[in-house]
Amino acid sequence: MKTRFLILSILSLLLFTKLAANEKYWQQFVHYKMDVMLLPVEHALTGTQMIEYKNNSPDTLRKIFLHLYPNAYRNNNTIYASEARKYYRKVLPSMKDAGYIEIESFRIINSDSSGQEKSLSAFHVNDTILEAELPNPLPPGGELKVELSFYLKIRKFNRRAGYRESQYDFAQWYPKVCVYDETGWNAEPFHNLGEFYGEFGTFDVNIQVPFEYIVGATGEVVEGDPGWDLVKVDTSLTKAQWREQLKKTKAEIRKKSEEGDFRTVKFHAENVHDFAWVTCPDFLYESGEWDGIPIHVLYRSRVKSRWSKTALERSARALEWLSEKFGRYPYPQLTVTHGLLRGGMEYPMLVMNSSESESLILHEVGHIYFYGILGNNEWKEAWLDEGFTSFQTRWYMETRYGSQGFDRRERLKRSTWLQKRRPARTSREANRARALSYMNSGHNEPISKPAYTYKEPAGYGINAYTKGAFFFDMLKYVVGDDIFEEICHEYFARWKFKHVNRARFMQVCKDVSRMKLDWFFEQWLDKSLTVDYSIGSVEKQRVDSLWQTKVSIIKEEKGTMPVDVQLTTQSGETFIKQWDGVEKTGEVIFKTSDKPDKVILDPTDAILDNSRFNNSPLKTKFIFEYPNMTFRPRNAFLITWRPSGWYNKVDKLRIGGRIKGWQGTQKNAEIGLWFGTNSHELDYRFRHSRQIKPLGGRTQGSLMLQKMEGRFEIDAHLSFIKSDNLTLPPMHRIWVGFNHSRQLSGKRELYSLREFSGTAIPTWQTGVVNKAYLRYGVNPRGLNWFSNLTLGLDTAQKDWGSDFTYTAVSAELKFWFPKTQEGLSLRFYTKKIFDSADTPRQDLIFLDGANPRQRFKRFYLRSDGGLPDGLHYHLPGGGNLRGFYNQPIIGDEIFAINVEARKQLKPKLPWQALNSILGRISIAGFTDIAAFGLINFTKDIFADAGFGIRLQTRLPDDWYTIFTAGRNLTVRLDFPIWVSKSLPGEDNLRFRWLFGFEQAL
Ligand SMILES: [Zn+2]
Structure with a gap:
C-alpha cells in the first residue's frame, strides 16, 4: 500500500512538472x-x-x-x-x-x-x-x-x-x-x-538619513545600522524605568543628528518585485522570531501600550499559519511597521499597518504570499490577491477563535455597554450580508475585471475583497477541505517567485482535484449570477425495515452550486448527501433505520445561497430589540420586542412598546401598542414593509395603519430608487402613495392643541383627508458641494371620500458647501396650495418651520407637552424663518431663501479634552427671507437674521437612533435677533432663541 501510494505521488508529481513546463513560462x-x-x-x-x-x-x-x-x-x-x-x-x-x-x-x-x-x-x-x-x-x-x-x-x-x-x-x-x-x-x-x-528581481538599496531617523525596509541589512538597537523596547523594565532610559538615549541621538551625523544602511533583497521603506525618529523597536526567521516591529511611541509584544506575537502567528497552510515563509526577515495610512498596505518582507489588529496583520502579511511571493497583476485580477488574503485571514481567525471569526476578549475591551449585549453577527455573516446585498442591488458586476473598469469604488471593493474571499470559500467547499489544502501547497510550490494569474491558479486546482472546474471559475468570476435552492417536498415512508426520506429540491435562480442536503433523524444522527444542482429540479433519497426528523439544504451555509428561508422549516427567534441591532438571521424569523414610553399633556405618561417581525432584510412587520395613563386611550400602530423584487432590487412597498394621539391614519406607498451606481450620486428616488388621515373627535381633539404665545390653538382640523401623493428626490453633487432637490405633489379630492379638496405643489433645493463642520448652506423653497380655503390647517404652510403634519412624524412633537414648552424646540421646514418661531403665521404660497454660514471653533487650549469638545462646535450666521401668501390676506415679505451655535458630534453606538436618523447629532441653538416684523410691543431687534436637534438647513 505504501509503495503504491509513493508511485502514485511520483507519477502525479511528474505530471505536474510536465504541465507547468508546457506553458513555457518565462x-x-x-x-x-x-x-x-x-x-x-x-x-x-x-x-x-x-x-x-x-x-x-x-x-x-x-x-x-x-x-x-x-x-x-x-x-x-x-x-x-x-x-x-x-x-x-x-x-x-x-x-x-x-x-x-x-x-x-x-x-x-x-x-x-x-x-x-x-x-x-x-x-x-x-x-x-x-x-x-x-x-x-x-x-x-x-x-x-x-x-x-x-x-x-x-x-x-x-x-x-x-x-x-x-x-x-x-x-x-x-x-x-x-x-x-x-x-x-x-x-x-x-x-x-x-x-x-x-x-521579480534583486534590490540593493543604500539609504542615507539624518542620524536620529530609524529605518525599516524590504530586505536584509547588509551594511550599516538601521538604528533599531538604540530604540529597542526593553520589555523587562518597568514603564517608568524604560521611559527614563529612552529619554536619555533620545537626547543623545538628537544631539548627534544636530551635529550633522548621518545614518547609512544598505538593504539587500532577492526574489521580490518591489521595495518599500519607512523612517521616523519616533519609532520604537521590538524584535522576535518565528522558526529562525527574524521579525522586526517598528511603531510610534504613542501606541506603545497597544503594540508592545502584541504585534510581535501576532506577526509570528501569521508566519506560522501561512507557512503551514501554503509553504514555508521564504524570505530572511519580516518587518511589521506602524504606517501612516488607514488600514494596511503590503510590500515584500514589509507591511505598513495602522493598528496592531490581528486580522489586519494576517491580511497584510498574507499579502506577502498573495501578491508578493505569488505575484499576480493586481490591477487586472485583484481578487487573486485581495480575495485570497481576505479568505485566508477569515480562515485563520475562525480556526483560532471559532465561528465568530474574531477575538471575543479583544472586542469586549472595545465594546460599549450595549454592544456587549446586542447579538452580534459573525464576521462571515456580516461579509455574506454585504456580498448578497450588493449582488441583489441591480448593480452587481463580476469579480474578474480590471480594477479601474468598475463603475465605482464600492464595486471594486466588494468584488475584490468580499465576493473574492467567498470565491475561495466556495472553491474549498466544492473540492473538499483536504484537496483544497493540497491546492494551496501546490500553488505555492509551483508558482513561488513567479507571476500567477487565473489560468495558472485554475490549472493547479484542476491538477490537484482532478475535477472539471471551468464552470465554477466562469460562473463566479465572469458572471454576476445568484444562487438559490429550495426544498420542494419531503416524503417520509417506511420501506421494509428502513425509513425512506425522499427530498425534492428546486433550483430557484440561474447560478449553479452542488448543494448538500442534510437529514437529521429523531435520535439526532445526521446524514449528508449532495446534489449537483445543475438541473431545474433534483431529488435525494436517504435510507435510515431511525425515524427521520428534519431536512435542511446547505447546512453549513456554504454556497452563497440568496435565500435560506426556503432551505428548511423555519424556526423563530424571540429577542429584545436592542437599539441599532443589525442581527438578522438568514434561516429564522426574528421577532423582537422593546418597550417605549413618552409624555404629553393629554396622556401624561404614555407607556407601551412594539413587537417587530423580520424575515431577513427584505420583509418586516411591526405592531405597537401604547396606553395613556391619564387619558386611558389605547393607541396602536401596524406597519409592514417589504422589498418588491419584480420591480427591481431597490423597490420597497410599505403599509401603515395607526391610531395615534387623537389621529387615525392609513398610508400605503411604493418607493423606487433609480441610479447608475450603487453608492455614487445622483440617486433618483420616487415615492407614490395614498394617505387617509382623520382627526378623531371629542376629547381626542385636545391632542392637537398647540400653544402659540400663550394661546392654545387646534393645529389639526377635524374631518377626513384622503390624498394621493407623488414625490421625487435627487441628490446631485460635485467635488466640493452636495445638493438635494425634492419635488412634491399632493392632492386631496372629495370624490375619494375626503372632506377637503386641495392640491399642493412644492419644490425644495438645498446646497451644502461643507468644509468639515464649517461651510455654507443654501435653501430655496417654494410651495403653492390651490384651493387653500379647503385645505386643513395641518397641511398649510407655516412661516417659522415644519407644519403640524410634518411635526406629527416626530414622536416628541405630536402633541403639546412632548417636549417642555420652555425648550423652544424648532423643527426645520416650511418657510423656516426662525425669527417668527411659534407665531401661527400660516399661508398658502411661499418663496423662501435660507442662508447659513458656519465657522468651526478651533481652540488651542492646554486641555486636550476640552479642545476636542470645543472643536466640534461651530458658530453660525444666518438669514431667512420669504415672500409669503397669508391665508385670506395679501402677500407680504418677511425676513430675519441672527446667529447660532452648533455642536455636531457622532453619537456613541448605544444612542444614535433616539433623536436622529443617523449617527450625526446636531445640537443647535439659534438666536434670530432681528426680524422684519415684530410682535406688537416688541422691538425688531431683540433677544430671541430657539433650540433643535437637527440642522436648520
Ligand atoms: Zn489587501
Whole structure:
C-alpha cells in the first residue's frame, strides 16, 4: 500500500512538472541598485539608480517602460486624480500637498549583435509612465543597463505614501520597470482604483538619513545600522524605568543628528518585485522570531501600550499559519511597521499597518504570499490577491477563535455597554450580508475585471475583497477541505517567485482535484449570477425495515452550486448527501433505520445561497430589540420586542412598546401598542414593509395603519430608487402613495392643541383627508458641494371620500458647501396650495418651520407637552424663518431663501479634552427671507437674521437612533435677533432663541 501510494505521488508529481513546463513560462529579471538620501527639511529624496535588466522573453524588445508612480500626485489633472474626481474624491486638497519625481539624468546602455556598446539618453514621460527607445534591439537572452538619477519631492501623506509629522513612508517611490509578460508591456498608467504589478528581481538599496531617523525596509541589512538597537523596547523594565532610559538615549541621538551625523544602511533583497521603506525618529523597536526567521516591529511611541509584544506575537502567528497552510515563509526577515495610512498596505518582507489588529496583520502579511511571493497583476485580477488574503485571514481567525471569526476578549475591551449585549453577527455573516446585498442591488458586476473598469469604488471593493474571499470559500467547499489544502501547497510550490494569474491558479486546482472546474471559475468570476435552492417536498415512508426520506429540491435562480442536503433523524444522527444542482429540479433519497426528523439544504451555509428561508422549516427567534441591532438571521424569523414610553399633556405618561417581525432584510412587520395613563386611550400602530423584487432590487412597498394621539391614519406607498451606481450620486428616488388621515373627535381633539404665545390653538382640523401623493428626490453633487432637490405633489379630492379638496405643489433645493463642520448652506423653497380655503390647517404652510403634519412624524412633537414648552424646540421646514418661531403665521404660497454660514471653533487650549469638545462646535450666521401668501390676506415679505451655535458630534453606538436618523447629532441653538416684523410691543431687534436637534438647513 505504501509503495503504491509513493508511485502514485511520483507519477502525479511528474505530471505536474510536465504541465507547468508546457506553458513555457518565462519572466524577466531585474536588478536595482540605488543610493538615496533623505532631505527632511525640504521633504525630498535624491537618488541614483542603476537597473540591470535581462530579457528572458522569446521576443526582441525595442523599448523600455518605467513607472513613475509619485507623479500621480503632481497635480489634480493626472489620470489618477481625474479618475478620483469621477468618484467625487479630490486627490490634492491643496497644491502644497503635491509630490512628484523628476528624472534628472537618464541613460540606457546595451550592445548590438557584434558586442558594440551604445547608449541613449532620450526618454518621454506621459503621466506616470516613462517610455524610452533602446539604443539597440534587445534580443531574447540580452541584457541592458539603465542609469539614472532622480529627485523625489515627497508629498504630504496621501493614500499609501508621503510624510506626516516626522514620519516618512516610502511606497511606489522609485522609477520601476514595467512588467513585460506574455501579454506584452504592462505600461498601464497609475489608476485610482487598482494596485500594482512588478518584475521579480534583486534590490540593493543604500539609504542615507539624518542620524536620529530609524529605518525599516524590504530586505536584509547588509551594511550599516538601521538604528533599531538604540530604540529597542526593553520589555523587562518597568514603564517608568524604560521611559527614563529612552529619554536619555533620545537626547543623545538628537544631539548627534544636530551635529550633522548621518545614518547609512544598505538593504539587500532577492526574489521580490518591489521595495518599500519607512523612517521616523519616533519609532520604537521590538524584535522576535518565528522558526529562525527574524521579525522586526517598528511603531510610534504613542501606541506603545497597544503594540508592545502584541504585534510581535501576532506577526509570528501569521508566519506560522501561512507557512503551514501554503509553504514555508521564504524570505530572511519580516518587518511589521506602524504606517501612516488607514488600514494596511503590503510590500515584500514589509507591511505598513495602522493598528496592531490581528486580522489586519494576517491580511497584510498574507499579502506577502498573495501578491508578493505569488505575484499576480493586481490591477487586472485583484481578487487573486485581495480575495485570497481576505479568505485566508477569515480562515485563520475562525480556526483560532471559532465561528465568530474574531477575538471575543479583544472586542469586549472595545465594546460599549450595549454592544456587549446586542447579538452580534459573525464576521462571515456580516461579509455574506454585504456580498448578497450588493449582488441583489441591480448593480452587481463580476469579480474578474480590471480594477479601474468598475463603475465605482464600492464595486471594486466588494468584488475584490468580499465576493473574492467567498470565491475561495466556495472553491474549498466544492473540492473538499483536504484537496483544497493540497491546492494551496501546490500553488505555492509551483508558482513561488513567479507571476500567477487565473489560468495558472485554475490549472493547479484542476491538477490537484482532478475535477472539471471551468464552470465554477466562469460562473463566479465572469458572471454576476445568484444562487438559490429550495426544498420542494419531503416524503417520509417506511420501506421494509428502513425509513425512506425522499427530498425534492428546486433550483430557484440561474447560478449553479452542488448543494448538500442534510437529514437529521429523531435520535439526532445526521446524514449528508449532495446534489449537483445543475438541473431545474433534483431529488435525494436517504435510507435510515431511525425515524427521520428534519431536512435542511446547505447546512453549513456554504454556497452563497440568496435565500435560506426556503432551505428548511423555519424556526423563530424571540429577542429584545436592542437599539441599532443589525442581527438578522438568514434561516429564522426574528421577532423582537422593546418597550417605549413618552409624555404629553393629554396622556401624561404614555407607556407601551412594539413587537417587530423580520424575515431577513427584505420583509418586516411591526405592531405597537401604547396606553395613556391619564387619558386611558389605547393607541396602536401596524406597519409592514417589504422589498418588491419584480420591480427591481431597490423597490420597497410599505403599509401603515395607526391610531395615534387623537389621529387615525392609513398610508400605503411604493418607493423606487433609480441610479447608475450603487453608492455614487445622483440617486433618483420616487415615492407614490395614498394617505387617509382623520382627526378623531371629542376629547381626542385636545391632542392637537398647540400653544402659540400663550394661546392654545387646534393645529389639526377635524374631518377626513384622503390624498394621493407623488414625490421625487435627487441628490446631485460635485467635488466640493452636495445638493438635494425634492419635488412634491399632493392632492386631496372629495370624490375619494375626503372632506377637503386641495392640491399642493412644492419644490425644495438645498446646497451644502461643507468644509468639515464649517461651510455654507443654501435653501430655496417654494410651495403653492390651490384651493387653500379647503385645505386643513395641518397641511398649510407655516412661516417659522415644519407644519403640524410634518411635526406629527416626530414622536416628541405630536402633541403639546412632548417636549417642555420652555425648550423652544424648532423643527426645520416650511418657510423656516426662525425669527417668527411659534407665531401661527400660516399661508398658502411661499418663496423662501435660507442662508447659513458656519465657522468651526478651533481652540488651542492646554486641555486636550476640552479642545476636542470645543472643536466640534461651530458658530453660525444666518438669514431667512420669504415672500409669503397669508391665508385670506395679501402677500407680504418677511425676513430675519441672527446667529447660532452648533455642536455636531457622532453619537456613541448605544444612542444614535433616539433623536436622529443617523449617527450625526446636531445640537443647535439659534438666536434670530432681528426680524422684519415684530410682535406688537416688541422691538425688531431683540433677544430671541430657539433650540433643535437637527440642522436648520
Ligand atoms: Zn489587501
